[in-house]
Amino acid sequence: MVPQRQMFPAPRENVDGGDVKPAQRYLFICGCARSGTSALWQLMSSHPGIVLGLERYVRSRKKFSPLLFEKEAFFDVPLENKSRKLQKYYREAQNRFDRAKFVGDKIPKLYLDYGRIEETFPNADIIFVLRNIIDVAGSYERRRQDPEDSWSRDFRVSLHQWQESIDSTLSFLAKGSRTVSIHVVGYEDLWLEPVDIESLFGRLDLSLTPAVKQTYDFLTKQSKQLEAARGDSLTSSARHYIALNAPFESYRELFKSRVVFPGSEERSQMNNTFDKDASASET
Numbered sequence: 001m002v003p004q005r006q007m008f009p010a011p012r013e014n015v016d017g018g019d020v021k022p023a024q025r026y027l028f029i030c031g032c033a034r035s036g037t038s039a040l041w042q043l044m045s046s047h048p049g050i051v052l053g054l055e056r057y058v059r060s061r062k063k064f065s066p067l068l069f070e071k072e073a074f075f076d077v078p079l080e081n082k083s084r085k086l087q088k089y090y091r092e093a094q095n096r097f098d099r100a101k102f103v104g105d106k107i108p109k110l111y112l113d114y115g116r117i118e119e120t121f122p123n124a125d126i127i128f129v130l131r132n133i134i135d136v137a138g139s140y141e142r143r144r145q146d147p148e149d150s151w152s153r154d155f156r157v158s159l160h161q162w163q164e165s166i167d168s169t170l171s172f173l174a175k176g177s178r179t180v181s182i183h184v185v186g187y188e189d190l191w192l193e194p195v196d197i198e199s200l201f202g203r204l205d206l207s208l209t210p211a212v213k214q215t216y217d218f219l220t221k222q223s224k225q226l227e228a229a230r231g232d233s234l235t236s237s238a239r240h241y242i243a244l245n246a247p248f249e250s251y252r253e254l255f256k257s258r259v260v261f262p263g264s265e266e267r268s269q270m271n272n273t274f275d276k277d278a279s280a281s282e283t
Contacts, residue, residue: 026102027125027127028106028117029106029107029110029129030109031111032111032164032166033158034140034143035165036131037108038106040127040129043216045089047212048211049102051097051102052106053074053106054086054089064121065120066120071097074103122180125181128169129187130186130258131188134242137162137238138233140155140157141158141233141234155234166251167250169254170253181203183200184257185200194217197216199261
């Protein structure tokens with residue numbers, strides 16, 4: 001069985017402002033499958049000012065409307081089919097919904113609906129998670145090879161969906177004017193080593209809280225454990241296919257638009273020495 005991330009119950013906290021209900025904004029998380037959207041959901045939803053569904057409307061994303069994020073509709077969900085920890089989260093989220101500054105959902109394929117989101121939720125914030133194709137494809141394959149998992153998508157499908165997510169995001173970012181804010185978060189920036197995540201929450205005008213810090217510490221430690229347990233699920237043939245077909249230039253272009261965390265930029269510059277060396281050898 002493939003190791004899965006565990007839900008971590010963050011401590012309860014109050015949102016700044018007491019019992020005064022703030023004007024709620026909309027927040028969504030998306031990205032190619034197996035890119036770490038669930039881990040980011042766990043981090044963001046640990047903030048007392050954020051209430052996010054975990055693929056609450058994944059089957060009805062094309063019918064999105066603000067009405068679905070009214071309190072009564074949002075929590076009209078049968079919890080008996082959810083895990084105990086997710087049941088606990090929804091109950092606690094319902095208690096703090098009125099004081100939350102953001103409400104939204106985590107739906108990986110929402111990158112296909114940027115235009116619809118902009119029409120329906122003007123001024124919404126969308127966090128897009130970007131992860132390298134080798135690890136995304138490897139994750140697809142691990143799940144496909146697991147006899148206890150019903151997942152059937154292989155590395156070829158992963159490459160198609162990964163490229164689709166990047167192309168869609170680049171296209172939307174290239175628009176001359178937008179009312180929706182896209183925040184690109186690099187998976188490797190966030191989870192390979194602990195960084196100062198204040199810049200991400202600052203984009204949403206939120207301050208870090210003890211609950212967020214505790215959740216981030218937990219998730220970074222868990223990420224290292226999962227990394228050690230993963231192994232290699234890609235064959236040489238699969239790697240060759242990816243090397244020939246992956247749109248690496250588009251990946252690099254979108255990577256430049258990401259949220260920069262203090263400490264992560266230095267790692268990226270070290271990893272970018274190949275381009276500099278290649279350019280020098282051509283002159």
